[in-house]
Amino acid sequence: MFSTRFAPSPTGQLHRGHAFSALTAHRAAREAGGRFVLRIEDIDATRCRPRFEAAILEDLAWLGLDWETPVRRQSDHLQDYHAALEGLTARGLTYRCFRTRREIADDIARAPHGAMETWRGEPLSAAEEAARLAKGEAFAWRLSLDAAEQALGGFKTLRFFEEGLGREVQADPTLGGDVVLARKDVGVAYHLAVVVDDALQAISHVIRGIDLFEATHVQRLLQALLDLPTPVYRHHALLSGPDGKRYAKRDRAQTLAELRASGMTPVALRRELGFD
């Protein structure tokens, strides 16, 4: 069954760009006679706030959308993501990385141009790792591209269908480097939670902004490693404002709450965004 989702993070108010994305996914589900799922991606407790979650539900209802209930809130299901992480770790596909963001930035600055996206760390020796753990040093779990490449016999089979292009795309998971899967302050990272949930919620079509196109390459790798199905992807262009710049959370005046307060009706906004 056609199933798609809108998966906002409650780190701020929704703006026109979110409305466009949600309406796009919702319309696709309705046209296909399928499911529309709302997922609250709130695993980053350092940035997510319950008041933004409440605002998301209010904004989407105001916009005229309906969705399946109960809504899946990622922070209620951390054990699902930890199980996935443990599975990868048991197979030697992850390693503890003690390097700080600052140290990694320095590494990249010293490396030849282009290394930015393809940073690979190095697992420490067992003795050094034990010593640093004993000192209580913070670390992140990273996915090892080298180990993943070995486990899968290369990345050649990693393909996904991109409806925006109307063809299959060869995924290049090296784009993301050795991505972080979990860290102390954020127990599980976005890429891992999203592939687990897309599978658990039987999402057949991921419809989202083109800003997440690179993420799809990383997520395709995680699907292969976790033996999860790969949805069809449709990355839509990002909406831009009258000044040609794309809408962002920082543009407060563009939030749906502000538009609503200024007297805009949902019908008018839907029409403006091309959803009559």
Ligand code: GLU
């Ligand atoms: N939670 C992500 C965001 O707010 C979107 C995740 C996704 O659509 O895969 O940008």
